[in-house]
Amino acid sequence: MSSDPAPTATAPTRRRAPLGDRIGSALCVLVALLVIERSLAYGLSGTSQVVGAGAFPFGLGLALLGLGAVWAWQSWHGLVPPPSEEIELPDRGGLFRIAFTSAVLLGSALLFETLDFRLTLFLAPALVMRVVFGEGWHRSLLTGLGIAVVSHLVLVTALDIPLPMLRF
Secondary structure, three states: OOOOOOOOOOOOOOOOOOHHHHHHHHHHHHHHHHHHHHHHHHOOOOOOOOOOOOHHHHHHHHHHHHHHHHHHHHHHOOOOOOOOOOOOOOOHHHHHHHHHHHHHHHHHHHHOOOOOHHHHHHHHHHHHHHHHOOOOHHHHHHHHHHHHHHHHHHHHHHOOOOOOOOOO
């Protein structure tokens, strides 16, 4: 018989979430709402097919909204666990790559309706592969071309989803 007291279970400690978690979760929810709003403009159901052009972005927006809501709830209730190790902020090169990729994605989203979607899906990955990943022009252009061709074959040819295309 031991005289040691029985171990007691301790409740997880609550800590106030850092401002970055609260701002990040709010931005996640905001971006999700913007994605959902834009996808509704494209339409969820199609005229010649069951699924409209906005159905896939709408689903992604809902998933992002759910993740952002959980993150926000955890942040505001102090349930976000502290990091197990020190988080390093990106250096200047990392910040440039993040900003460049974000600008390419934003530009693609804004120009998607006015440009041919194939051109958008060709240029975005080609630029990111070249600038962010440092690949050569040959590999970058082939990657962009491959993504554009496969996207066209799947979305337009196989699924018959109406997407913005220039008529020559």
